Amino acid sequence: MNGLMQSIWGLLTTSGVLPNALVRGVADALDADASRTEPAAADGEDIRQTRQGDSDAYRRLIERHQAHVAKILWRFSRDRAIHEELVQDVFVEAYLSLNSFRGNAPFSHWLARIATRVGYRCWKEKARQKDAEPFSLAEWDQIADEKEAIERIDADQAAGLLHGLLEKLPPRDRLVLMLRYIEGCDVAETARRTGWTRTMVKVQSLRARDKLKKLVERSGMELI
Numbered sequence: 178m179n180g181l182m183q184s185i186w187g188l189l190t191t192s193g194v195l196p197n198a199l200v201r202g203v204a205d206a207l208d209a210d211a212s213r214t215e216p217a218a219a220d221g222e223d224i225r226q227t228r229q230g231d232s233d234a235y236r237r238l239i240e241r242h243q244a245h246v247a248k249i250l251w252r253f254s255r256d257r258a259i260h261e262e263l264v265q266d267v268f269v270e271a272y273l274s275l276n277s278f279r280g281n282a283p284f285s286h287w288l289a290r291i292a293t294r295v296g297y298r299c300w301k302e303k304a305r306q307k308d309a310e311p312f313s314l315a316e317w318d319q320i321a322d323e324k325e326a327i328e329r330i331d332a333d334q335a336a337g338l339l340h341g342l343l344e345k346l347p348p349r350d351r352l353v354l355m356l357r358y359i360e361g362c363d364v365a366e367t368a369r370r371t372g373w374t375r376t377m378v379k380v381q382s383l384r385a386r387d388k389l390k391k392l393v394e395r396s397g398m399e400l401i
Contacts, residue, residue, distance in 0.1 A: 219241075220283075222234075223235070224238070227272075227275060235272060238284070239268050242288055246288055247264050249289055249292040249293065250292055253299055254299060263295055266295050267288065267292045267295050270291055270294075271287075271291050293352075293356075293370045297371075300352070304347065346389060347388070350381070350385035353371075354382075356371070364379060
């Protein structure tokens with residue numbers, strides 16, 4: 178395992194964070210097309226009107242929360258066309274299940290859970306459609322061989338490298354690592370977003386980290 182990957186793996190298994198420069202790059206790339214938005218007080222009224230058949234009310238909900246949803250889905254696909262389709266799927270699913278929203282938590286939290294489910298479903302479908310591919314650390318090695326390259330890595334390259342690495346893992350492992358170590362969700366938030374129990378989140382996190390370690394150590398071999 179080269180120095181860069183040793184650094185990443187060590188931080189994953191000990192402090193639970195990635196190298197600062199890489200994290201900054203990933204965050205910049207993820208935020209490039211989606212600004213943070215706070216839940217609006219008008220959500221409740223627009224939800225009520227949407228349930229009564231007011232299409233304009235739901236349009237306002239979409240406009241208010243589409244940046245938040247788009248940011249979440251960018252973690253699941255960096256293909257622009259697929260990303261746009263996933264965002265649309267979230268709002269269609271949200272509309273069809275709006276009567277199940279009880280208002281016990283902000284509407285944005287409810288949308289985040291739907292977005293996580295839609296993105297995870299996309300990963301599982303993609304995994305079913307393709308065979309296991311050999312994993313190479315060539316890109317990581319190239320960066321590691323350049324002096325101070327990790328500090329100079331740009332946002333898109335950083336995000337692309339991490340996305341490519343995690344893509345070699347099964348969807349369930351990839352999901353828990355993304356939520357816990359890239360998005361920074363705690364166990365409770367990860368459980369809420371996935372619908373798993375907290376115990377399952379902890380167990381799955383341990384298993385996923387172990388698979389990531391083995392993947393790196395067995396670079397060049399197929400991931401089973």
